Amino acid sequence: MLLPARPPAVRHSVCCACLHHSRIPLRRCQSSSTRPRPLHLAIIGSGPAGFYSASRVLKKLPDARITMFEQLPVPTGLVRYGVAPDHPDVKKCADTLVDVAKHAHFTFAGNVAIGAGPKDLPLSAVAENYDAILFAYGASRDRKLGIPGEELAGVVSARAFVGWYNGLPEYADLNPDLTRGDTAVVIGQGNVALDVTRILLAPLAELRKTDISEAAVDVLSRSKVQSVKVIGRRGPLQAPYTIKELRELMHLPSVAFAPPPESWDALIGVDRTRLPRQLRRIAEVLERGSQPPLSPSSEGEKAWQLGFLRAPSAFLSSNTRDLEAVGFLQTAFTMPPSSLLTGDAQTDLLALRALTVHPTAPETKTLIRAPLAFRSVGYQSEPLPGMPELHIPFDAQRGIIPNDRHGRVFSPSLGPGGLTAGHVPGMYCAGWVKRGPTGVIASTMADAFGSADALARDWLEGGALFCGGRAGGGGIGGWEAVREELGRRGTRVVGWRDWERIDGVERARGRERGGKEREKFRRVGEMLGVLDG
Secondary structure, three states, X not given: OOOOOOOOOOOOOOOHHHHHOOOOOOOOOXXXXXXXXXXXXXXXXXXXXXXXXXXXXXXXXXXXXXXXXXXXXOOOOHHHHOOOOOOHHHHHHHXXXXXXXXXXXXXXXXXOOEOOOOOOEOHHHHHHHOOEEEXXXXXXXXXXXXXXXXXXXXXXXXXXXXXXXXXXXXXXXXXXXXXXXXXXXXXXXXXXXXXXXXXXXXXHHHHOOOOOOHHHHHHHHOOOOOEEEEEOOOOOOOOOOOHHHHHHHHOOOOEEEEOOOOOHHHHHOOOHHHOOHHHHHHHHHHHHHOOOOOOOOOOOOEEEEEEOOEXXXXXXXXXXXXXXXXXXXXXXXXXXXXXXXXXXXXXXXXXXHHOOXXXXXXXXXXXXXXXXXXXXXXXXXXXXXXXXXXXXXXXXXXXXXXXXOOOEEEEOOOOOOOOOOEEEEEEEEOOHHHHOOOOOHHHHHHHHXXXXXXXXXXXXXXXXXXOOOOOOOOOOOHHHHHHHHHHHHOOOOEOHHHXXXXXXXXHHHHHHOOOOOOOOOOOHHHHHHXXXX
16 A cells, blocks of 8 residues: 555655755755746656656646656657557557657756666766656566576566567567477466467568567567467456457457356356446457367467466476476465445446455366466566665565655655654656556556646645755756766767657668568667767
8 A cells, every 4th residue: 555645744854965965954945835946857767657747747837947867768668668569559659758859948868877887877966956856767677476497498578578579678689489389378467468479479461560670570480389378367357458458369360269268157257247347348358259279280270368267386397497388276266256246336346356366275286388488477666776875765565666646755764863754855756666567558647647746736836845956055957967977977868869860760771671660779789879870
């Protein structure tokens, strides 16, 4: 549970400069409801949460000075590297960033990593030169299952696979071996799991029209995978996929949907007429799409299957090196789904979606023989170097920065001196690092707007303490001061016009390869090479 929106009684806040020196003052820093100068805001991360926040702040505070820091030379984060290549309409949200980038008071600072390396930008240098920091850097790693055999060859991170076929430099050398056999297992049933399934089975002619990496097309052209089993530990009404993603897979050309071995009545556990509308539609899509499975051994025939109420227990191998099978434990609902129904649609929806499972007793084990498995059980954010020194908390278990639901960073302790919990002045968050890796881009937009509104309101009302400025007593340095710091560190900053040059070359490469929207550069050196040409 997140901490309350407003702490009770007196809210204690501490000047950023004093936090930097680990001194806790007994009084507030000066604030005013009428600001004598514009807000200087640093946004860390250029994905949807970052640019939607920037757009909203500039709408509320047109004279604000915003710097957006991105560790890669190119912007848009999840839109570029996370959205499936065959979902071009979803990627159109990146147009918002183009509009933001045209604003006279917006600066894009690409190729700038926040960290402790010799060419990285220390977080303390950002805090010293801006009134506020909005953390919007998303989730940089995937969750692991923590079961035996997870490091075997053939066990692939879904996040890495998605990054690889989307051209993310971090995974340029992944090169998954899709020739190991005709069956693959996907563990997890969220939209990313269905994206992985669709890319493995989709007709290559259709994928070639997208901005998928040419390296990925080459590997997929040699793939032997013809059957994909998508397994989840809960039931069909509790799985996190969306109805849109389900329908898309159901209508994939030349690919059959094989029903699970259990009956839908047993898995759903509720009379369809009593289901809330959203869940009834999911049940209808699943039942109408069911048909006898195609044989993976038949040439050109492919199939995918959903499996429910199974929790992965081990990845198995006879040679301790290569994956050969995945072991599962049968699970069961903690209570009959029908017992949760009250007659109120919203109450029933929430209760059925939240229904949990437990291992069966005695344990029932099943086995799927497959040389390839994709782990798709969620992403997770990580703390940035320098956060502890600025008293910015991080919940490692949930993978979020604790906040008051409006995006204000909330610390249970502001350091020595015995002060009670309060907001960390000038620190905000948005997107996955705020609420966890859930929801689609539309929900990220709403979330980012909420954080931006709180930030703008705090600035205008003087209710939060924006204590930017150098600890030594100087004024706000903003981007000019930070650019000097990066210059001293020898960091090559990629600005928006630089990105436009990279963008233009990528689009030209795409046209040369049969009219694709773009062919992305998969390595940072290649991107920077465009600017040297």
